[in-house]
Amino acid sequence: MTTFASSLKKEIARVARKELRDEISSLRKGSATYRSEIAELKRKLKSLESQVKALSRSTPQAEPARKTPSLNEAPRGKPGRKVIFGAAEFLALRQHLGFTQAQMGKLVGTSSVSIYKWENGQVTPRAAQLQKILAIRKIGKREALARIQA
Template sequence: MKTFADSLKKEIARVARKELKGELDALRKTCTAQRSDIASLKRELRALQGRLFRAERVTHKTAAVVMPPAPAPTAPAARSPVGSLGSFNHEAFAEFRKGLGITQSEMGRLVEASTLSVWKWETGKAQPRAGALLRIQSAMKLGKRAAIAKAQATI
């Protein structure tokens, strides 16, 4: 009886391998095609990034030659760190904080962010997210006394 059971197991394994072989071949073919597509997309991406880099470099050089330097703003309080389209100006943000005469830690409390976030925003190493931009805008609407009082309040 043992030989019959062994023979049956071997036959089942052989049939299973035969069935799986066709499916595995199709999967291998698909995988190879996808890898080829990924490689070509990577090459295309590198080429486009190179073209973009060269175009930005040419544009930057041309803009420096053609366009005169922008005049300095007359009133630092008139510059807003948050532009009309939601773009963030890190230099204006730093000027705003310095104009209030508060520390980065106090500015963090004012806009409900960490001191490290305020430092990164001011140095241009990071951009505030949408929620932080809204809090910065609302802080700018406060008067100087109210902003200082809110910033120096302990949490």
């Protein structure tokens, strides 16, 4: 019986290999096709990137955009000039003065939540508060502290 069992086992393995060979060959063909398509796409991408790089070198650079005034810059004597609020500059101003958000809110005349939202860029201050912020920028630490205590 052992020779019968071993020959049956060998025959089953041979038939299984034969069946799998057909299916695996179609998978191998598909895999090879995909690899060649991927390689072609990579070549195209590389050539397009080099074209973009060459075009960016050949085109003249545009003039840099004019810098908009921020809280660190005073308006240049032109009344009615629009001043753009900068959240990072406002945070730097508060840290320079050494104030908490509550103290800065008291100095500007608003709540500490408003100061928090201004610093995080969630909200921009209204024109009235913006004028107060511009005025605060011109004073020193001692005068600002005196205004809070008064």
